[in-house]
Amino acid sequence: xxxxxxxxxxxxxxxxxSSVCRSLIRVDGVMQALQHxxxxxLKHAWYVLGLAQISLSVWLVHSTQHVPADTLLTLVVxxxxxxxxxxxxxVMAIRPTGWSLWAGLLLLLYATWRSTLVLDRDLVVYxxxxxxxxxxxxxxxxxxxxxSFLASLVVLTLLPLQLLVAQLxxxxxxxxxxxxxxxxxxxxxxxxxxxxxxxxxxNGYGVEIGDTCNGVDLIMQxxxxxxxxxxxxxxxxxxxxxxxxxxxxxxxxxxxxxxxxLLAFIEGSELEHKRNLFVFFHDRGxxxxxxxxxxxxxxxIYLMLVERxxxxxxx
Numbered sequence: 001x002x003x004x005x006x007x008x009x010x011x012x013x014x015x016x017x018s019s020v021c022r023s024l025i026r027v028d029g030v031m032q033a034l035q036h037x038x039x040x041x042l043k044h045a046w047y048v049l050g051l052a053q054i055s056l057s058v059w060l061v062h063s064t065q066h067v068p069a070d071t072l073l074t075l076v077v078x079x080x081x082x083x084x085x086x087x088x089x090x091v092m093a094i095r096p097t098g099w100s101l102w103a104g105l106l107l108l109l110y111a112t113w114r115s116t117l118v119l120d121r122d123l124v125v126y127x128x129x130x131x132x133x134x135x136x137x138x139x140x141x142x143x144x145x146x147x148s149f150l151a152s153l154v155v156l157t158l159l160p161l162q163l164l165v166a167q168l169x170x171x172x173x174x175x176x177x178x179x180x181x182x183x184x185x186x187x188x189x190x191x192x193x194x195x196x197x198x199x200x201x202x203n204g205y206g207v208e209i210g211d212t213c214n215g216v217d218l219i220m221q222x223x224x225x226x227x228x229x230x231x232x233x234x235x236x237x238x239x240x241x242x243x244x245x246x247x248x249x250x251x252x253x254x255x256x257x258x259x260x261x262l263l264a265f266i267e268g269s270e271l272e273h274k275r276n277l278f279v280f281f282h283d284r285g286x287x288x289x290x291x292x293x294x295x296x297x298x299x300x301i302y303l304m305l306v307e308r309x310x311x312x313x314x315x
Contacts, residue, residue, distance in 0.1 A: 053136060061125050073220055076225060077158050078129065085149050088148050088149070100141070126160045127159075133149075158223070175213070179209050181257040182257040203265075207260070214256075219252035222298060225299070226248035229302045235309055255293060262286075
């Protein structure tokens with residue numbers, strides 16, 4: 001009798017291919033599952049995930065940096081990033097590739113994990129938004145469509161850029177320049193003022209322009225708003241866009257000079273609640289008031305430029 005045995009055959013190309021496919025089954029399984037979910041559901045789930053990441057970023061800056069101006073700039077930058085891709089989001093279908101999906105997920109997991117390790121004054125909070133935005137984009141779109149969101153990423157680079165600007169700008173010279181611009185504003189308004197170095201004197205009372213009053217925060221906020229306008233609603237004339245963005249720091253400097261002039265006026269006045277007014281415009285929401293006014297003016301100027309361009313093209 002012959003014994004019955006099993007014939008062993010060497011692996012074929014088909015066997016090796018099958019092995020590779022089995023190693024990718026998890027990626028394929030996830031992608032097949034996504035194909036059975038409506039785009040409406042996927043998009044809204046992605047919106048919720050994005051909102052959670054933005055909220056985490058803003059909360060992280062607010063709770064660790066203790067600088068209200070930085071929190072405001074973070075809100076402005078994230079809002080600008082969303083505006084820059086708003087048209088794209090309306091028609092976007094959530095269809096990532098398997099690898100872009102997992103890469104985006106890993107980036108978001110890293111950003112969330114790194115956020116739990118942030119200590120006071122940890123500057124990584126200004127870089128994490130770029131990681132979060134990149135992760136969100138990769139979870140929604142394949143890498144070949146990444147270019148559609150470049151404008152949003154450019155806006156988000158303004159957060160780490162502000163650190164570089166703060167380091168490069170000579171703090172004393174900027175304070176002196178702010179004092180001189182404030183002096184010109186007060187003289188034009190008929191006030192008896194005098195400026196020397198950091199000191200600004202009005203009606204016999206003086207204020208000192210320190211490093212927190214020289215306007216670098218307001219300059220960055222106004223510049224961020226100008227960049228958002230230029231990227232989200234681009235003008236055809238490149239030179240006009242460049243000039244508009246270049247005027248933004250000057251606008252921020254001018255509005256900060258108005259704030260310093262108001263502080264000097266309050267200090268030298270006989271107002272009954274002048275101490276409370278001084279504290280408000282110096283330490284509390286006063287800076288936000290002038291930031292809002294500057295944003296309003298910059299928006300109106302850009303709207304005029306857009307209307308002028310539209311009227312020129314229609315004629």
